[in-house]
Amino acid sequence: MLSADPYLSVKALTKYIKKKFDADPHLRDVYVKGELSNVKIHTSGHIYFTLKDNSARLAAVMFSANAKSVKFKPESGMTVLIRGDVNVYEASGQYQLYAQSMQADGIGDYYLAFEQLKEKLAKEGLFSAAHKKPFPRFPKRIAVVTAPTGAAVRDIVTTLNRRYPLAKVVIFPTLVQGAQATQSIVQSIQAAGKSDFDVMIVGRGGGSIEDLWAFNEEAVARAIYQSHIPIISAVGHETDTTISDFVADLRAPTPTAAAELAVPSKAELIDRLLGYRSAMYRMTSNMITKDQTALNRLTNSMPFAYPDRLYRPFIERIERATDSLQREAGQLINRTKERHAYLHGQLANRAPVHRIKQSALDISQLERRLDHLLTAQLRSNQQQFSAAMRTLDALSPLKIMDRGYSISYKEGQVVKSIKQVEAGDELTVSLQDGTLKALVTERNLMNEGDKENG
CATH class of the missing domain: 3.40.50.10550 (Hypothetical protein af1403; domain 2)
Incomplete structure (x- = not known):
């Protein structure tokens, strides 16, 4: 016959220890003083914390029914007075204090220092959100x-x-x-x-x-x-x-x-990228499906089902427009040719070559007229000159000298009167074929009677 298994399960051992705690009257109603640490107030109202002093720590909990009687908010660093009982929490095999009441008993040194520095730095603005720096995404x-x-x-x-x-x-x-x-x-x-x-x-x-x-x-x-x-x-x-x-x-x-x-x-980045890709594929597929449906609808619609009916009116309009264009183009070309011929004639009349030819004809005519006038003027001048020469020749002293007359000069001046000459003057006598030097030896004045007689 096999003996009973001597090994206990963890659960059984824990239950045994819990019964020992339950049976100890000194653990049923205890008064403990210590500093709060790791305080956590659950949304249900339960308060979980650690009670400690310089040498030991004790896990503790105060359920919401008892926590409602606490007049202050438990915070880490506070020294408190707690009444409760000590027992084992079977799930973790840990003994802990189950607080029934809690009273403040001053504030610990660390907590006081913490609050003082916190207040000081807050006043200086070190906690201000305006000084918080942004974080890079990547x-x-x-x-x-x-x-x-x-x-x-x-x-x-x-x-x-x-x-x-x-x-x-x-x-x-x-x-x-x-x-x-x-x-x-x-x-x-x-x-x-x-x-x-x-x-x-x-x-x-x-x-x-x-x-x-x-x-x-x-x-x-x-x-x-x-x-x-x-x-x-x-x-x-x-x-x-x-x-x-x-x-x-x-x-x-x-x-x-x-x-x-x-x-x-x-x-998360990969999932997001995959999500973007899936969304992009989905959106693209939806767009393609939507566009394909629209294309099919358009393809099966009346105009596209009979495309010749769609473009037939445009062909007729194109033919009419082509005829009109050709007609208008022919008329435009004719008008342009007429205008070109007119302008060509105007240009030919006003062209420098034409003007040069016309000027050359005008110059030739003017030259002929000038030659005619010069010839006539020359002939007239020759006739006048010949007449003047005849008159001059007839009046010339030389003609007179041909008849035996001479001209006397005194110091380059023509001697017209005997009064201009004195005895001893030297005269130059100009004859037809030369000059003579003469010395006046005697001067005889003619009387009035002699002048009249010649």
């Missing part, structure tokens, strides 16, 4: 400021390579926890800002508020604000909120979500 280079090891960097790199392998990812190894974390984060942000990155992811994985505190430091906030590269803050889990989240250009709930926000999804 980044080429992505800087990741985080610890070089751990789940956060693996999730970011894996997600980036999976979603958009075209982008080059550069890791800036950074301390994200501890005393030197603030300076290391600032230096990494500044170092990344000296290169041509399109997007920068700054963050780390989850942890306590102490673990995440470097991202609540003012120096880190100002380094993020001064960066010319758009920054995605990815600090902790979805319920964790830091000052870096407010200053950054975009806040991601987790490092993986930051990678998803930084780049487009390769699969």
